[in-house]
Amino acid sequence: MDFITFLITVAKALAVVAVLMSFCAYAVLAERKVSAWIQGRVGPNRTTLPVIGSIPVIGPILTRLGMFQPMADGLKFLFKEDVTPAHVNRVFYVLAPVLALVPALVTVTVVPFGQYVSAAGEVVPLVLADLDIGILFVLAVSSLGVYGIILAGWASNSKYPFLGGIRGSAQMISYELAMGLSLLPVFMWVNAPGSDAALNLTAVVQGQQGWWLILWQPLSAFIFLVALFAETNRLPFDMPEAETELVGGFHTEYSSFKFGLFFVAEYAHIVIGSAVFTVLFLGGWHPFPGVPLQMEGLLGAIVSIGIFTSKVAALVFFFIWVRWTLPRFRYDQVMTLGWKVLLPLAIANLVFYALVIAAYDTLN
Numbered sequence: 001m002d003f004i005t006f007l008i009t010v011a012k013a014l015a016v017v018a019v020l021m022s023f024c025a026y027a028v029l030a031e032r033k034v035s036a037w038i039q040g041r042v043g044p045n046r047t048t049l050p051v052i053g054s055i056p057v058i059g060p061i062l063t064r065l066g067m068f069q070p071m072a073d074g075l076k077f078l079f080k081e082d083v084t085p086a087h088v089n090r091v092f093y094v095l096a097p098v099l100a101l102v103p104a105l106v107t108v109t110v111v112p113f114g115q116y117v118s119a120a121g122e123v124v125p126l127v128l129a130d131l132d133i134g135i136l137f138v139l140a141v142s143s144l145g146v147y148g149i150i151l152a153g154w155a156s157n158s159k160y161p162f163l164g165g166i167r168g169s170a171q172m173i174s175y176e177l178a179m180g181l182s183l184l185p186v187f188m189w190v191n192a193p194g195s196d197a198a199l200n201l202t203a204v205v206q207g208q209q210g211w212w213l214i215l216w217q218p219l220s221a222f223i224f225l226v227a228l229f230a231e232t233n234r235l236p237f238d239m240p241e242a243e244t245e246l247v248g249g250f251h252t253e254y255s256s257f258k259f260g261l262f263f264v265a266e267y268a269h270i271v272i273g274s275a276v277f278t279v280l281f282l283g284g285w286h287p288f289p290g291v292p293l294q295m296e297g298l299l300g301a302i303v304s305i306g307i308f309t310s311k312v313a314a315l316v317f318f319f320i321w322v323r324w325t326l327p328r329f330r331y332d333q334v335m336t337l338g339w340k341v342l343l344p345l346a347i348a349n350l351v352f353y354a355l356v357i358a359a360y361d362t363l364n
Contacts, residue, residue, distance in 0.1 A: 009128075012128060013109070013128055016108055016109075016128060017105055017108070020104075020105070020108050020268060020271060020272075021264070021268075023271050023312075024264050024267040024268050024271060025070035025071075025073075025074070025264075026070055027267045027270065027271060027316050027320075028070060028073065028263070028267060029044065029066065029067075029069050029070050030316065030317065030320060031267075031320050031323075032044050032069070033066070034317065034320045034321065034324070035320065035323075035324045038321070038324045038325070039324065043066070044066040044069045045066045046066060047066045047067070047068040047069040047071075047072050073260075074260070077256060077257050077259070077260035077263075078256075078257055078260075080255065080256040080257075081255070081256060082255060082256040082257060082258070083255045083256070085156075085158075085253050087157045087158070088155055088156055088157055088253060089154075089155040089157065091155075092151050092154070092155035093152070093155040093156065093253075094258070095151060095155075096148050096149075096151040096152035096155055097148065097152070097254070097258045097259075097261035097262050097265070098148075098261065099144070099145075099147055099148035099151060100145055100148025100149065100152070100261065100262055100265040101148070101261050101264060101265040101268060103141050103142055103143075103144045103145040103269075104142070104145065104265060104268035104269050104271075104272050105268065106141050107137075107138055107141050107142050107272050108128075108272055108275075109127075109128040109129045110127065110128070110129050110130075110131050110134040110137050110138060110201065111127065111134075111138070111201065111272065111275045111276060111279060112125045112126060112127035112130065112201055112202045112205060112279065112284065113126055113127065113275065113285070113305055113308050113309070114126035114285050114301055114304035114305040114308055115205075115285060115293070115300075115301065115304050116297075116298075116300070116301040116304075117294075117295070117296040117297070117300055117301075118296070118297075119296060119297070123206075125202040125205075126301060126304070126305065127201075127202065130200065130202055131200070132198045132199060132200050133198070133199045133200075134199060134200050134201040134202075135183060135187070135199045135201060135204075135280075136199055138201075138276055139176075139179070139180060139183075142231070142269065142272065142273075143172065143176060143231075145265065145269055146168050146169060146172040146231075148262075148265065149164070149165055149168035149169075149233070149240050149250045150165040150166075150168060150169050150250075151165070152165065152250045152251060152254065152262070153165020153166065153168070153240075153249075153250040156250075156252065156253040156254075158252060158253055160246040160247045160248070160249065160252050161246075161249065161250050161251070161252045161253055163246055163249075164239075164240040164241060164242070164246050164249030164250035164251075164252075165240065165250050167239040167240050167242070167249075167331065168233065168239065168240035168250060170335070171230055171233075171237065171239050171240070171334060171338070172230075172231065174230070174334075174335060174338030174339055175226075175227040175230035175231055175338050175342065176227070176231070177338075177343055177346070178223055178226075178227050178338065178342035178343050178345075178346045179223070179224055179227035179228070179231065181223075181343070181346035181347060181349075181350055182219075182220045182221075182223035182224045182227065182346050182349065183220070183224065183280070184350050185217055185220050185349060185350055185352075185353035185354070186204070186213060186217060186220055186280055186281075187199060187204075188353060188354065188357050189207075189213065189216065189217065189353065189357065190203060190204050190207045190213075201276075201279050201280075204279060204280055204284075205279055205283065205284030205285065205286070208283040208284065208286060209283075209286060209292035210289075210290055210292075211289050211290055212281060212282055212283040212286075212289045213280060213281045213283075214281040214282060215289060217281075217349075217353065219345065219349045220281075220349055220353075221277075221280075221281040223342055223345060223346050223349065224277065224280070224281070225277060226337075226342060227342065228273045228277060229319070229322070230334070230338065231269070231273065232266065232269045232270050232273055232319075233266065234266075234270065234319055234322070234323055235322065235323040235324075235326060235327075235328055236322075236326045236327060236328050236329045237329065237334060238328060239329075239331055239334055242328065244328075270316060270319050271312065271316060274311075274312045274315035274316050274319070275308075275312050277315060278308060278311045278312055278315065282311050284308060285304035285305070285307045285308040286307070287307050293307065
């Protein structure tokens with residue numbers, strides 16, 4: 001790799017990370033506005049900046065929509081007093097928020113978010129690293145995010161954060177099994193005889209140019225989605241936080257910018273999880289089931305990114321909707337659902353599709 005290629009690669013990586021962080025920031029704004037809409041109250045609707053707010057037309061419109069709220073929240077976290085309790089393990093206490101955020105930033109490198117079709121018909125996926133073992137990379141790296149929760153709970157040297165960390169580790173183990181088993185039928189289906197798709201995420205999207213996999217494998221999609229809620233610690237699975245039981249859970253002893261990193265990490269995992277679900281079950285950048293995207297050139301690439309982003313935004317809205325609709329499960333209910341319901345369902349689903357695919361191969 002020459003120096004110019006290296007610079008281009010770094011620029012692409014920084015652009016993708018910048019878009020992801022912007023998506024996370026406005027997901028927080030969406031959370032506040034949607035929750036206000038659901039609960040029939042006023043959400044953030046006025047946030048202005050002196051310079052931008054003085055621009056005719058655009059400034060006042062953005063101000064009235066509260067579009068500068070994420071910037072205000074970020075500045076608030078940055079300038080708040082950073083209190084470090086005397087009883088914490090300082091090294092791991094500081095490391096935990098970073099460890100919670102980094103896996104999401106690394107995982108985004110293998111998620112395809114569009115395609116570019118040249119005039120010659122060559123399809124180039126828009127992805128930083130188009131790995132043949134993409135889904136294994138996603139599962140391996142994304143599961144490391146829970147170590148930030150565990151480390152935060154342990155390093156705080158306080159009982160409530162410690163309980164939150166323990167809950168987070170138990171929840172991750174319980175639902176990681178069902179999540180992995182729910183994906184096996186997907187790749188068995190995509191990797192038909194003669195196919196070289198392997199575990200490549202782009203190949204999964206290309207395999208859904210006809211009907212999306214959520215229509216062929218609804219149970220796999222359901223199990224993966226429920227496990228995704230549990231893996232991202234969203235209600236009704238927010239056992240590591242559980243404010244009514246654990247004060248604030250694993251981040252009770254955190255304040256200021258460190259607490260903000262945990263906050264951003266949660267939304268980053270939601271966005272990446274929604275993107276992976278879109279790739280696996282919702283056809284990626286194809287607009288409708290049975291209607292593949294066939295546009296060429298730069299316009300086609302922009303349209304593919306727009307379609308993919310719209311699906312991710314719709315899933316993020318679904319995450320928010322569920323949070324403000326369903327009550328939190330009890331801890332024993334969370335464990336029961338993971339081990340006694342989802343895991344047997346995932347095993348039965350795997351056996352069923354293994355038999356169906358084997359029968360299909362035999363007949364053909």
